[in-house]
Amino acid sequence: xxxxxxxxxxxxxxxxxxxxxxxxxxxxxxxxxxxxxxxxxxxxxxxxxxxxxxxxxxxxxxxxxxxxxxxxxxxxxxxxxxxxxxxxxxxxxxxxxxxxxxxxxxxxxxxxxxxxxxxxxxxxxxxxxxxxxxxxxxxxxxxxxxxxxxxxxxxxxxxxxxxxxxxxxxxxxxxxxxxxxxxxxxxxxxxxxxxxxxxxxxxxxxxxxxxxxxxxxxxxxxxxxxxxxxxxxxxxxxxxxxxxxxxxxxxxxxxxxxxxxxxxxxxxxxxxxxxxxxxxxxxxxxxxxxxxxxxxxxxxxxxxxxxxxxxxxxxxxxxxxxxxxxxxxxxxxxxxxxxxxxxxxxxxxxxxxxxxxxxxxxxxxxxxxxxxxxxxxxxxxxxxx
Numbered sequence: 001x002x003x004x005x006x007x008x009x010x011x012x013x014x015x016x017x018x019x020x021x022x023x024x025x026x027x028x029x030x031x032x033x034x035x036x037x038x039x040x041x042x043x044x045x046x047x048x049x050x051x052x053x054x055x056x057x058x059x060x061x062x063x064x065x066x067x068x069x070x071x072x073x074x075x076x077x078x079x080x081x082x083x084x085x086x087x088x089x090x091x092x093x094x095x096x097x098x099x100x101x102x103x104x105x106x107x108x109x110x111x112x113x114x115x116x117x118x119x120x121x122x123x124x125x126x127x128x129x130x131x132x133x134x135x136x137x138x139x140x141x142x143x144x145x146x147x148x149x150x151x152x153x154x155x156x157x158x159x160x161x162x163x164x165x166x167x168x169x170x171x172x173x174x175x176x177x178x179x180x181x182x183x184x185x186x187x188x189x190x191x192x193x194x195x196x197x198x199x200x201x202x203x204x205x206x207x208x209x210x211x212x213x214x215x216x217x218x219x220x221x222x223x224x225x226x227x228x229x230x231x232x233x234x235x236x237x238x239x240x241x242x243x244x245x246x247x248x249x250x251x252x253x254x255x256x257x258x259x260x261x262x263x264x265x266x267x268x269x270x271x272x273x274x275x276x277x278x279x280x281x282x283x284x285x286x287x288x289x290x291x292x293x294x295x296x297x298x299x300x301x302x303x304x305x306x307x308x309x310x311x312x313x314x315x316x317x318x319x320x321x322x323x324x325x326x327x328x329x330x331x332x333x334x335x336x337x338x339x340x341x342x343x344x345x346x347x348x349x350x351x352x353x354x355x356x357x358x359x360x361x362x363x364x365x366x367x368x369x370x371x372x373x374x375x376x377x378x379x380x381x382x383x384x385x
Contacts, residue, residue, distance in 0.1 A: 001176055003361040004137035005144070005296075006071065010099045013144040014071035015296045015361040017135050018042040018312060019128045021121070022064070024080035024091060024105070025049030031114055032079040035121035039129065041077075044311045045376040050084040056380045057085060063266040063378050065094035066292030068103070072312050074132040075102030077124050079117065082109030098268060102128060137363070143177030145361065146269055148290030148298035148313070149253040150183065152283035154231075155238030155303025157340065159249020161320025162301035165336040167255035168350020169299065169357065174257045174273050181269060181295060182254040183277040183286050185215045186226055190244030191251050195276070200258040207262040211278040230281065234304055253301065265379060266292040283308050285377040287315060297360060299353075307331050308375050309368030316357065316366050333366050 006014040021036035022044040023029040029045060036043035044067065048060040068076045078091055088105040095103050104124045111117040149170060151158055170180040188195060192212035199205025219226040231240045240246050257274040265279035266289040279289045283306065287298055291313045298315045300308065305328040309315050319325050322337035334353055338344040344352075360366060 001142045001358070002139050003142060003145070003358050004363070005140040005361065006074075006135050007138050007140065008071055008099075008101060010069070010101060012069070012071035012099070012294070013140050013296070014073070015363075016072040016312070016314070017132050018073050019125060019132050020044045020068065020073055020076040020312070021125060022046050022068075022076060022078050023049070024078045024086060024088075025084035027081045027084065028079045028108055031108055031117055031121075035077070035079065035118055035125060038118070039122055039125040041125050041129065042311055043374070045374070047376060048378060049086045052085065052380070059265065059380065060378055061086065061090060061094045063288060063292045065091070065098055066266050066268055066294070067288070067312055068095050069098035069101070069268070070291055070294060070296065070312050072296050073101065074135060075128040076104070077121055077128065078103070078105045079121060080105060080107045082107040102131065104128070141177070142173065142358070143272065145173065145297070146179040146181065146293070146295045147173055147357070148181050148183070148287065148293075148295035150283065150287055150290065150298050150300040150315075151187070151250055151253060151302065152300065152308060153302040153304040153306040154235055154240065154246060154249065155321055156240060156249075157320035157337065158301050158303040159246075159252060161339045161346075162303070162318045162336045163249055163252035164346045165320070165339060165349040165353055166253045166299050166301055166318060168347055169354045170253065170274065171255035171257055172350065172354050174255070177272055179269060179272050180254065180274050181277050181290055181293060182251065182274065183279055183290060184250060184281040185211055185278050186230055186281040187243070187247050187250040188212045189216050189226065190247045195251065195259070198259050200260050200273075204259055204261060208259060208276055211262060211276070238304055253299075263293060265289050269293045269295075280379045282377065282379065284375045285379045287375075288377060289379070297357065299357065305331050307368060307371065307373055309371070309373035311374040311376070314360050314366045315368055316360060317368065318353065330367060330371070
């Protein structure tokens, strides 16, 4: 099965064709955003770039370089300040390990202030936009697609409706040679033995099991009981009672296929089939990691509704709650509540969601894109210093 996408020289395939303007450090965010707004380019916020220890700096660089390498990006202008920790050489080295696409860097201090930096930035972005305009959609196989599986603002309908439907969609993509990525390690706690049995090999199964156990132990070693903060107050008010209950619903997104690999937070995905990304359950930072790993599109189930979006990849919002679909229609793309009323089966809706996903790959905008939203967060452990 085919879709029309953008074939990149590095072998990646995109479903969008962004020219990105990104601050290399948060201190340069205002200038970078000014350039992006004036040029009508895509602004990618960077909340970091300085005052981080080496561990968190490495995570930041892994995520940002992965986002830029994503197939949905044509090229990027990075706007630095000049005295920060993560500088031009750091960015160029990290990005060049992943992609050969156009990358430009300018510094506010070196350019001589805001006005000169904006002027130089607009010149560079203009050239990038001209190059992007020459890119045309071409027929691509769905095996080139990486689908991120995410949930947030969950209620009981998430587990037995929207997540189950998304699982059918995930299975179909995998059957066609594509890739689906389950994430949110904390929301697999209590299901580690189920996941272990789904490893393609015993070694992969053990990796899945150990990733979940490690996260639970890490919280306890830091004096935290994750079960006191997850499920969230909203989850509990909606009817979810325990983390284990929430986790059992969460993993339904992954369908029935075996797991072919386990990846670190934001690591670039290089396998086909169903895989797992070991990372945070914080919605925004989790979506960012999926896109940094190469996902060109994210399917996000939500019982209560959330407007979370990403600058680079469209985020399809799916709900199994009919009331949410009706009241929050400007936040929701796909309603699976008819699987609860009996009007449609989970399998029928999974097929419909798959077809909608292909439409989005072909250029149809999701509601968050129409609304112009973009959210950004990178998981951190010990900063800021």
